[in-house]
Amino acid sequence: MRHSPAGGRLFGNLTEQLLRRAGLTPGMRVLNIGCGTGDVAFLAAALVGPTGHVLGVDRNPAAAAVARRQAASAGLTNVDIVVDDVNTFAPSAPVDALIGRFALASLNDPAATLRRLSGFVRPGGVIAFQEIRLGAAAEQPALSFAAAFRTWSRDSSRWADLAIDTGSQLFTLFLQAGLSAPLMLLGAWADVEPDAPAHTPAARLQHEVGMGGDVLLPALVGAWTYKA
Template identity: 45%
Template sequence: MTTTETPYLLGSEPEELRRLEEQAAALAPATRAILALAGIRPGMRVLDLGTGAGDVAFEVARLVGPSGSVVGIDQSSKALRWAAGRCAEQGLTNVSFVHDDLHEMRPAGEVDAVVGRLVLLYAPDPAAVLRKYAGYVRPGGVVVSMEYEMSVAGLLPPTPFSERVAFWITESFRRSGLDPGLGARLGTVFAEAGLAGATVLGLQGYSAPGTLTGSRMAAGVLRTLLPVLTRTGLATTEDVGIETLGQRFFDEQVETGRMFRPPTLVGAWARVGES
């Protein structure tokens, strides 16, 4: 999502959208588990906030089936064109997209659920976004949010190099006015939105030495964040060495036999009060 107050930090160029596809593949098992636990089921009408490249919408589409529907909302026309092309490639007929700002959009009617992944991070007031869209959910419907808790990411156990990479990433978000630990606070955000008693569950993935998940994730996000690192004085382009960073990360993981632990994907969900 992009707003005039808090710009989307990572952009929507093709290279970034491809990176998001790779990230989504890594997040897919946790995302499916959270959506299922939250009660997304066949026949539901669902809004996907900040749909981006469309991956969450596609996961929801498979859960709601042909009798259900998903509308993905995003302010980036580039991302939506990308998502629409991917949707057609996958043969999904129950997904549509709307080009609009989350703060301005007014859905046409009630839905059964609202979902969003890695979108509240970019909202100046996350609780206000949840409160607004909960108002479009039928009584007994569900609001679902998924956000990162980034502080755990890196090699396990950490090495000086992996700690430096993790610091560059989390500190880039902080210096941009964004909260890299938002996932851990989702219960509080839901309560502030009037959605008390939310279930909050973090799902943690792990990648063995020799897999490319960690190196690709580290290099991809740092390539995108490089202007922030240099602008805020966190690191120089020479410090980062982006062209070789992925290979160095991979080599270190293999040589030390360490697991890679990505950011924890925290899911929170709550039912909208029934009258």
């Protein structure tokens, strides 16, 4: 799974909030599936600190290579990234937390994979996931570029074979995986910080907001529970 730097900036605060509420604390061993270029793994690494450890797993070698380079550049010694299929991967030891962002949307049977991987979480451990709910995106009043951006996001997700509204299914997926009913957290990004002065999607959205509109980008639905 590929996670873009822009995605990390857009959703980083919402993901950090989820991980904090779920209970990631110093010293924990964390398994991050579908880690992509490492955005979530690095957030988790900051929370578990040098006495903890984060193992990121992704099937995409290019994304994993980027994550390794970024971890090395940041001097992170508590993060390891491996290339593997989360449908068959097994950690060498039990973990204190199983986490992922946009990780379940690309799976053929997310409930089955969640059930299998939760078996590696120690009793009382954290299981926390965050998925997109693209249908929650909106703008008021109707803004031309915001609508086009939302359509592009939806079409891109379908092209990449991602379930674009997995966030709406998270509660049910946890139950289907044999987990206890999760606590839920809904968040949406409604601020725009452009990467460049002009001609970027963020700049276009900011311009439309400045013209008197409000833009609400796709919502992130978070769910977490604790291993029985």
